[in-house]
Amino acid sequence: xxxxxxxxxxxxxxxxxxxxxxxxxxAFYWEGNEPGDEKTVTYRELLQQVCKFANVLKSQGVKKxxxxxIYMPMVVxxxxxxxxxxxxxxxxxxxxxxxxxxxxxxxxxxxxxxxLITADGFYRGDKxxxxxxxxxxxxxxxxxxxxxxxxxxxxxxxxKEDEALSGSVSPPAKRACPDLQxxxxxxxxxxxxxxxxxxxxxxxDMCWHSLIGEESEECDPVWCDSEDPLFILYTSGSTGxxxxxxxTVSGYMLYTAATFKMVFDYHPDDVYWCTADIGxxxxxxxxxxxxxxxxxxxxxxxxxxxxxDVSRMWEIVDKYHVSKFYTAPTAIRLLxxxxxxxxxxxxxxxxxxxxxxxxxxxxxxxxxxxxxxxxKRCPVVDTFWQTETGGHVMxxxxxxxxxxxxxxxxxxxxxxxxxxxxxxxxxEGPSEGYLVFKQPxxxxxxxVYGNHERFETTYFKKFPGYYVTGDGCRRDKDGYYWxxxxxxxxxxxxxxxxxxxxxxxxLVEHEAVAEAAVVGRPHPVKGESxxxxxxxxxxxxxxxxxxxxLKKQVREKIGAxxxxxxxxxxxxxxxxxxxxxxxxxLRKIACNERDLGDVSTLADSSVIEHLFENRCCTxx
Ligand code: WTA
Numbered sequence: 001x002x003x004x005x006x007x008x009x010x011x012x013x014x015x016x017x018x019x020x021x022x023x024x025x026x027a028f029y030w031e032g033n034e035p036g037d038e039k040t041v042t043y044r045e046l047l048q049q050v051c052k053f054a055n056v057l058k059s060q061g062v063k064k065x066x067x068x069x070i071y072m073p074m075v076v077x078x079x080x081x082x083x084x085x086x087x088x089x090x091x092x093x094x095x096x097x098x099x100x101x102x103x104x105x106x107x108x109x110x111x112x113x114x115x116l117i118t119a120d121g122f123y124r125g126d127k128x129x130x131x132x133x134x135x136x137x138x139x140x141x142x143x144x145x146x147x148x149x150x151x152x153x154x155x156x157x158x159x160k161e162d163e164a165l166s167g168s169v170s171p172p173a174k175r176a177c178p179d180l181q182x183x184x185x186x187x188x189x190x191x192x193x194x195x196x197x198x199x200x201x202x203x204x205d206m207c208w209h210s211l212i213g214e215e216s217e218e219c220d221p222v223w224c225d226s227e228d229p230l231f232i233l234y235t236s237g238s239t240g241x242x243x244x245x246x247x248t249v250s251g252y253m254l255y256t257a258a259t260f261k262m263v264f265d266y267h268p269d270d271v272y273w274c275t276a277d278i279g280x281x282x283x284x285x286x287x288x289x290x291x292x293x294x295x296x297x298x299x300x301x302x303x304x305x306x307x308x309d310v311s312r313m314w315e316i317v318d319k320y321h322v323s324k325f326y327t328a329p330t331a332i333r334l335l336x337x338x339x340x341x342x343x344x345x346x347x348x349x350x351x352x353x354x355x356x357x358x359x360x361x362x363x364x365x366x367x368x369x370x371x372x373x374x375x376k377r378c379p380v381v382d383t384f385w386q387t388e389t390g391g392h393v394m395x396x397x398x399x400x401x402x403x404x405x406x407x408x409x410x411x412x413x414x415x416x417x418x419x420x421x422x423x424x425x426x427x428e429g430p431s432e433g434y435l436v437f438k439q440p441x442x443x444x445x446x447x448v449y450g451n452h453e454r455f456e457t458t459y460f461k462k463f464p465g466y467y468v469t470g471d472g473c474r475r476d477k478d479g480y481y482w483x484x485x486x487x488x489x490x491x492x493x494x495x496x497x498x499x500x501x502x503x504x505x506x507l508v509e510h511e512a513v514a515e516a517a518v519v520g521r522p523h524p525v526k527g528e529s530x531x532x533x534x535x536x537x538x539x540x541x542x543x544x545x546x547x548x549x550l551k552k553q554v555r556e557k558i559g560a561x562x563x564x565x566x567x568x569x570x571x572x573x574x575x576x577x578x579x580x581x582x583x584x585x586l587r588k589i590a591c592n593e594r595d596l597g598d599v600s601t602l603a604d605s606s607v608i609e610h611l612f613e614n615r616c617c618t619x620x
Contacts, residue, residue, distance in 0.1 A: 001250045007221035008230060008253045009054075009087035012292035013047040014221070023047075026297045029271070029320050030076050033123045033303040035312070041076050043295070046083075049076075049212075051219035053084035056211045060151055062115060064089030064222050067232065069113035069149075071095045071104055071135055073122035074302040077155050077208065078278050079288050081117050086230060086249075089222040093232040093244070096279025097122070097129065098577035101137035103242075103600055107234050108138065109147050110244055111449060117208075119155040121196030125307035130197045139204075155208040158196050226250035232449045233281055235387040236601065243458070244449030245281075245387045252285075252390050253293060255443025259391040259412060260290030263381055264324045264353055265398050271350070273299035273316070274326040280578055281387040282357055285443075286326060290391070305331050310338045314346035314373075325373075326355035330579035332365045332373075337514040337537050340372045348373065353398045355381045359580065360483050362505035366405035384408035384483050386469065388459070390443025393417075394481055406505070407480045414441045417481065419473055424463045427475075434487060435473035436466035472499055491520040491528050493561055500583065503564070506557035507532060510550055512540045517573050517581045521566065521590040529565035529619070531590035533573060533611070542569035566590070566616040572607035574599075589615065 017023040023044035030039045041049075062068060068085050070092055072078040078094075085092040093111045095104050108116065118135040121128060132154055139149050156163070230249045234242040260266060272291055276282035291298045299320050305313050313335070317325065335342070354374050361369075361382055370380050379398035385391060393415045394408040401409050411417050416438040419427045427433055444467070448455040462468050472484040484499035491500060500518040507516035515535040520528035534550065536542060547567050555563045574585045588596050589611045599605065 001226035004226045004250060005223040006226065006250055006253070007087065007089075007223055008249055008289065009050060009083045010221040011253060012289065013043065013050060013083065016043050016292070016295045017047050020295055022295045025295065027292065028076055028079070028298055028300045030300045031302065031316055031319075033125065033307065035308065035315070039076070046076075046080070048217045049080045050083045050087060051217050052212045052215040053077075053080050053208075054087040054219040055215035056153070057084055057088055057090065057115075058219070059211075059215070060115060060153075060206075062088065062090050064224070065091065065229070066115075067091045067093055067111045067113040069093050069095060069104075069108050069111065069116045071097060071099075071116060071118045071131065071138075072155065073097050073119055073129075073131065073157060074277060074300060075119065075122075075155070075157055076300060077119075077157075079300070082231070082278075082284075082288060087219060087221050089224050089228060091229045091231055093234070094279055094284070095234070096277055096577060097131060098277075098279070098603070100600055101134045101141060104135065104138035105141035105145075107242065107244075108142055108149060109145065110234075110242075111232050112147075113149060115151040115153065116149050117153045117155075119157040120159050120198050122157055122302065123193070125304045128194060128196060132196065132198050136199050136201070150204055151206065152204050153206050153208055153211065154198075159198065161209045224249050227446070229446075231284065233284060233387055235281075243451075243454065245445045246447050246449045247390055247443070248446050251442035251444070253289065255391045255441065256285045256290035257293035259395075259443075260286060260296070261294055262397055263383060263392050263395050263412070264326070264355065266294050266296060266324070268295070270323045270352075271297050271299065271320050272324040272326075273301070273320070273322045274355075275301060275305070275313070275331060276326070276328070276357075277578070281385075281390075282326075285391050305335060309342070310335060311342040311345050314343050314348055317348050317351060318346045321350040323350050323352045324355070325351060325353070326357065328358040328579060329356055329361040329365055330358065330575075332356065332361070332369050333508070333515055336365060336368045340368075343372050348375070351378050353381060354378045355383055357383045357385070358578070360485055360501045360505075361406055362501070362508050363405040364505070364509045370405070379403065380405075382406070382408045384471075384481075388445045389441075390445065393437070393441070394483070404476075404478075404480050407476075407482045409480055411481075412441075414439075417473075418466065419475055420463055420466070430475055430477045432472065432474040432484070434463070435469045435471045435481070435483065436463055437469070438466060440467070491518075491530065493520075493523075493528050493530065494526045502558060503530060503532065503554055503562050506554045506562070507534055507550060507564075509557065510553050512536050512546055513550070514538075515573060517570075517583060517586055518564075519583050519587040519590050521587070523565070530562065531566040531568070531586075531616075532564045533568050533570040533586055535570050535573060565619045568611070568614060568616050570607075570611055570614075572604065572610065574605075574607055574611070575603050576601045577603045586611075 027046045028041045082092045121131045227248045232244040274286045383392040384394035396409040420434045474482045485501040503518040504516040514537045517533045521531040523529035574582045
């Protein structure tokens with residue numbers, strides 16, 4: 001579509017309001033961290049807010065092509081900020097609000113952003129995150145490296161709009177609500193919640209509300225070329241330095257709109273809920289762009305699945321009559337630990353389709369999701385894709401594709417997969433090897449920001465002529481594709497290629513196990529041996545009998561070749577903030593290597609020491 005012009009904010013807002021007459025339709029039901037903290041935004045209101053904020057950005061001198069860093073919690077204003085950038089042709093670079101000052105600094109510098117948009121702070125469950133404080137630290141780190149960001153816009157999320165900022169502010173501003181129960185809840189929040197710390201530098205800091213108040217509700221979209229950049233989103237790379245994945249306007253718009261519509265079988269009366277954070281690609285594509293392009297109504301959730309209790313998700317499903325629900329296997333496994341009772345407290349009769357994304361889903365978790373959450377009424381769409389692919393590339397179409405638990409089934413329209421062996425030969429029929437794609441599709445990334453060479457070497461060098469996903473894949477006799485996990489998570493035990501996911505799935509099938517992570521540990525005879533970390537369900541103790549059962553389970557499920565050599569009881573696993581297990585760190589623990597490399601993406605570093613202290617030294 002090169003040479004064509006468009007604007008994505010026009011397509012997801014103006015077109016819906018003016019041509020499709022959806023102005024009064026709800027775009028987002030925002031549900032805060034605290035139950036009862038909620039607000040509703042229609043398409044018309046969203047358009048007005050986006051225009052106002054786009055005018056703010058223009059007043060601050062932001063122009064087409066400029067990069068804007070956004071570091072915000074899950075609030076409607078995050079969507080407003082991203083669409084305001086898109087409206088004026090500026091390139092947003094959203095950094096997940098769980099990242100550290102160091103990571104934010106690195107991303108700001110790599111993308112050479114001219115302005116940072118952030119918020120005072122937010123709560124994740126009971127934990128206060130002083131976002132502005134971290135943002136300031138990041139800007140200081142940039143300055144130390146001779147890169148100055150001259151402007152920072154801060155949203156008052158926990159602070160009252162008219163409250164002066166003096167470094168200490170009063171507790172969260174809450175909206176009036178007639179419900180007594182909810183009032184009590186808010187009362188509790190007001191009393192016990194300390195306010196965020198908000199450092200303020202009048203030279204660079206500006207307040208979202210005071211800026212937006214003066215601006216007009218109209219702002220003409222800046223027409224962009226189809227191939228103009230829309231956003232940069234950083235994803236981890238094997239070298240440790242994150243890659244700025246760059247997506248462009250039209251292809252990404254078309255692809256997210258089409259996949260959202262077909263994969264979730266979108267109907268106008270749906271209420272759709274994707275539990276991802278907008279700071280990841282899933283939130284970009286399937287909270288903001290895909291749903292809005294279709295004029296859909298979505299839930300935007302700020303909180304946690306376990307706060308204030310483990311029924312929260314299902315409470316929200318009933319509250320908004322959610323019909324399409326999209327989450328990650330890690331969330332499913334977490335909730336599975338608590339059994340079916342917290343789920344069954346709620347009706348969930350509105351649910352029609354369940355989706356998963358982010359990692360291979362083990363058949364046991366799939367079954368629980370399908371049977372307990374969906375009561376066997378709802379097709380499960382296991383969507384395989386990547387930050388790089390922009391949208392779903394391997395996925396069932398609900399109710400049309402016969403499901404196999406754990407398989408992402410078949411390619412989406414226009415996607416042509418192949419399975420290659422180590423020498424780059426295409427394998428036919430049932431086979432296992434590298435998953436690659438043979439032709440581009442509209443949503444594929446266009447480059448690594450500022451480093452096109454890295455784009456070429458990462459994705460196209462190993463097998464010339466193919467896009468290399470980095471994932472392993474098996475095709476069964478019926479032609480179904482089974483993602484086996486990242487190739488770097490493959491193990492070679494006595495010449496047999498094993499996927500860690502396969503062994504983990506076998507372990508997790510045992511009723512005592514909540515989660516498992518398997519890594520290779522060098523072995524003088526076998527090449528690699530299997531070192532397994534297992535997290536047990538609540539109330540279960542680890543003992544030798546259980547250990548023997550687990551070994552037997554894996555042997556029975558996969559074969560003697562996959563018998564675990566080491567099993568370690570791991571009450572906690574090292575995970576990234578998006579919930580991915582950091583196997584690289586586990587490999588070091590298995591080998592008792594203390595030099596862990598870059599662990600800045602680790603969500604909770606306290607688990608590491610515990611794992612080192614309780615290492616298995618002798619094979620089981
Ligand atoms: C993994 C997330 C199996 C895969 C959208 C991929 C999956 C990486 C699935 C990309 C799935 C994602 N089944 N594996 N349904 N979905 N993955 O960039 O290893 O955060 O390469 O994008 O997640 O992660 P990313």
